[in-house]
Amino acid sequence: MNKVLFFAHLRDSAGVESVEFAASGKTVADLKELISEQFGLQNFDTVMTAINEEFATDDEVIQEGDTIAFIPPVSGG
Amino acid sequence: MNKVLFFAHLRDSAGVESVEFAASGKTVADLKELISEQFGLQNFDTVMTAINEEFATDDEVIQEGDTIAFIPPVSGG
């Protein structure tokens, strides 16, 4: 299983902070599509993804136990 | 009479912090020449002059009571 984390407006839209999801073997792009459908999330094309706290590209393949975070455009500073 | 102030290496060379000097009616250039001769001061061409705490050009004429300061290249900061 994989832990999937939501932040900022994605968390508000999803209504949860995190979910457990079987994502092992899927690419980041696959997971994005599944998650955006399941939670009805919009604007996923500007959302970045992190695997185990490092940015990942859409073609990266998720491993068992990886923590996935969806990172909306950041606004710190 | 006029008060004439020396700073940094000029003060070390002149051996005094200030002198009283009758400079009224003279230009800054005149005063520079007189002072550099009297105190044996070198490198007066990079020295700026202030009259009453404002920079003055060499052709400015000194008035009675003005305070004159010779300002070597500054090195604050």
Next chain:
Amino acid sequence: MKFFEIAKDPINTQSVIDKVIQREAGAITTFIGTVRELTHGKKTLYLVYEAYEPMAVKKLAQIGTEIEERWPGSKVAITHRVGKLDITDIAVVIAVSTPHRADAYEANRYAIERIKEIVPIWKKEHWEDGQEWIGNQLETVAYPSGKPEEGDLGE
């Protein structure tokens, strides 16, 4: 000493500055980001900052490494606050020391621009008539391809 931190309590600017003091440095610059009352003429009541904390600390440290490689002899410390912040409260303090002053300005500015690109921290603005998570403050689409650029990927 922790040079890169996410803080829940008010930031003490001096303590961030103290981390970068070095005998080889002639210049220290700090950037202090404060909560401004007006943005595009709209009155902010307060902000809430949220971070993906472990990743945010890693990315702040990455920015520090980038700076220390690019400006030799530099030293960097960054603390970013999360939670509710009122007008004039400090959101972030960046301190950079370098041997020469030009580098201290450039390296510090690099840090704040990178924070706005790669550090997972978000702010929610609260106005009298509503609230909103603020997107990309660079006012460009930072990732038009939907993925970070090569240089933004980890260490």
Next chain:
Amino acid sequence: MKFFEIAKDPINTQSVIDKVIQREAGAITTFIGTVRELTHGKKTLYLVYEAYEPMAVKKLAQIGTEIEERWPGSKVAITHRVGKLDITDIAVVIAVSTPHRADAYEANRYAIERIKEIVPIWKKEHWEDGQEWIGNQLETVAYPSGKPEEGDLGE
């Protein structure tokens, strides 16, 4: 409040920063000039700064006015220390607040460059084998004509 000061005692950075806090500001930059141990490979033991104090205060204030005219909405405070300073001691603190961050960096940098041009403060470096009044740190002849340029003349 005195925004432009020559100080005989150690400078409290925070107190300089506090002078420029404003609800309209989103950014505060500070420049802290410290005494560096090595310059061109030569080891400094300590420095002595001297100022033509009343004129120095006026010229610092002039720099503040120049900045507030050039970067609208900015606020500036500068304190420069005089006397004997040891390695890592603070010689000058410049704090600038502005609504937007780019201005805060640019205005602050402008301040330190102007200090090195027009403020009557001098430093004497003390090494193991001697001492010397330092001339023009810009490492150019600032006034080849022997007189300040038009823009440098006070009001």
